Amino acid sequence: MIRTMPRSRGTALGLKLYVILYFIFLFAPLLVTCILAFNDSQFPSLPWKGFTVEWFTGDKPDRLGIFHDQINIDSIWVSIRVAFFVTLLSLGVGTCGAFLFEQEQFPGKQAFYFLMISPLVIPGVILGISILMFSTTLGVFFENHWGLDVALFRPGFWLVVLGQFSFIATLVTLVVSARLKKFDRSLEEAAMNLGASRFEVIWHITLRFLKPAIIGSGAVAFLMSFENFNTSLFLVGSEATLPINLYLQVRDGSTPVINAISFLLIVGTSMLALLNLYFSKKKD
Amino acid sequence: MDKNGMHDRLRWGLLLFLTPVFLWLVLLIVLPQIDLLIMSFRVESGYGDSSWSLYNYRQFFEEPIYWLTFVRTAVYSVLVTFLTFVVALPVAFYITKVVHPRFQGFLTVLLLLPFWVSELVRVYGWMILLRESGVINHFLLRMGLLQQPVEMLYQDATMIMGLVYTSMLFMVVPLISALESLDNSLIEAAYDLGANMGSILYKIIIPHATPGIVSGSIVVFMLTLGNYLTPNLMGGKNSLWFTEQIYNQFIASFNWNQGSAFGFLLLFLSSVIVWLGLKLTRQNLRKVVQ
């Protein structure tokens, strides 16, 4: 039944077959998407009409490849910028959160901790609408009282960043906290004993120890932001992020150019994933 | 350094860490949720003034399409969570307990890889597989198993499969780590004491893995309940997932008060079911999150 024990042929074979089927289930949609990115056809479907890379490089109006598709390229660029700022903000605040909950004592800490993990149990759609509404309320308030028109309060780039940050920061906090828990605090005490201030200690000792967790959660934060749909849906202004832009195209009918973008995303994220894994393996 | 100086320094540290976290949670979580709650209890009269009212909630209960969708979303989310668990358990078991340790790492990586790719890409993959002109229909026609193409998309079963697929990762990972910590000798001891496969599963494996199962289930349930993409693209065309109703109120009808009420109901539903799940399995959220 388990590998240390003898087991019946039937069960073992059945389980193996199941796992193989599971992996087929897992990879079939991705493989098909990738393959059809190279089909010489107007539609992302079979039959196979020959190999082409025109959905990447084509520049004719009826075969506009991704490299010449300005709308999609723009949305990729928007997504990258959003993800960059979300990662930066989440890492900063999330690391503060980790220190706060692991090393500081203050009244109401328990309740505050639950508040910190609550974004995990609030559906992304609701985060999106509540932030949209609150920013609108603030916008109206500022306009009525001071006659100020604050761009930040209107759907757009920064609101998307804030919306995604609101729950990705929780993830960073949890990952960094988990690492901080393993930190031997006598190292900090030793450093303080040797004359370092609290902030010197954090900078030279603790943050150095947290680096792998910060890098790892940063990579995950970047990807989560890059792929976020639910929260962003309500907060985008004129600059659509890639998932929103793709969603609109998929909903209204599709061309193999979507397969081409998907292919690039699959290859790109797989490499990032493997890289992340490689580094996390190395540090162990 | 005197005691007071030390004390002051620590307070400064607390303030430094607390401020950004406080701003984040208050400005982006607490106040927006309160605003959501307030908005849901207000109605706009024609000229931009608004007043307190239960109208939005009454509307929800009086309009069958709303509460039917709500119930349907809740029931399907529970079903998806259960199916995800059933599909994931044998895989987690195989990887942690059966396969040769040499392949363990490789299989785990393989298992996680698809989930690094955007949900949209994965759903899109299923669409080109399943639709009327899709790849599966193409092969079935070719092999003569079908006379004419069948629309496999836009059906409840397909949508459920898609939701299971989308949330699989969040069940498999906690299951794998839960089973990894299960000492093989417990399984052997149970076997030695006369247990068969079934009783080992119910008496040893599932009780041991309960924290993992609960945390996986909560995340899967949450994500399914709040999912918009998969039901929208793979399910039927007529907004039968509750998030679609919310979207319609906000974007199509521009009725934010009604949308807020729906949003708040969804939040309430998810909290109640998560709370129930925790109570029934005697787990607590802090433990589950870790």
Added chain:
Amino acid sequence: MMQIDLSVQHVLKRFGDFTAVNDISFDVESGRFFSILGPSGCGKTTLLRMIAGLAELDSGRIEIRGKDMAGISPNRRPVNLIFQNLALFPMMDVGANIAFGLQRRGESKSGIREKVSAILDRVDLAGFESKRIDQLSGGQKQRVAIARCLVLEPAVLLLDEPLGALDLKLREQMKVELKKLQAKVGTTFVYITHDQSEALVMSDYVAVMNHGEFEQIDTPQNLYSRPQTPFVAQFVGDNNAWSGTIRNCEGTVGEIETDDGFHFRSELHQPLPVGAAVDLFLRPESMLIQPDPSLPDLNRFEVVVRSTLFDGANSRLLVHPVNAETELLVALPQTHQYDYIQKDDTIEIGWATPSGICFPK
């Protein structure tokens, strides 16, 4: 003729090129405490797991109470195993742990409750049913693990170094307790360990295992006083070792010239031709300090004291012969008779011919 509870016949197990258990055969009579003693990696755990059914045999046959166990899965065998880490189920309380096997047999609820409380009584844990596993001390866990198996009334109880995780004091105590418990319940025990003292103290018979084979199956007394192989001589108890050559041989007494130049008369394990290379072993307690000059037939030689290794009743002198570097251990009886011996003193050592244990190389 006593009933044979466990019969192992020509059992063989390979892992790839490595032979873990090489053609082992033995029988255990009903009610015996049988130990398998060997260094780690000698294959004893594999052997035990094969008896329990947790590992498959490549060839050979295992019978329990005369019934061939081939093809019978662990959950249907009349043997139970105490795991090295005890493998108590942390998700159940003590009562549920013990009831587990009975429930699998589908016994009635009231019957189970009675049996559980009776067996807990037996292992001196009466009333412990509702305790959680993590509330128990090391010794209590031990007894729960034993009770969990004994309640099923197995033909043979297998024990896989269950005392290994305990601290020294508790281990000494549990040795005695386990022996008493076995005598009380009368179940056949097969116990594996790498700790010779556990095996010698508790067992009726001990099999010494090395490289997948049994070197000797014997009573603890015989293993110690009449080892049959060099491995047993060295593994069981402490021994001083010389290598040397036979110079003369009369029956089973030989004259040996050691490599460092001594001439000794020693009992031989078997008659040997002159010139044969041999290993000579001598227990520390076989060596007499400053023997009375009137004692005849002693091998006598002078040694220099390097240090005194005080260990209560088990104290020794670490010495080396006057003109050799070989280190020897000599038992130092704590009778104050030898208190005058100091470091760097030269003293005479003697040993009698029958004390020598000598094997051909």
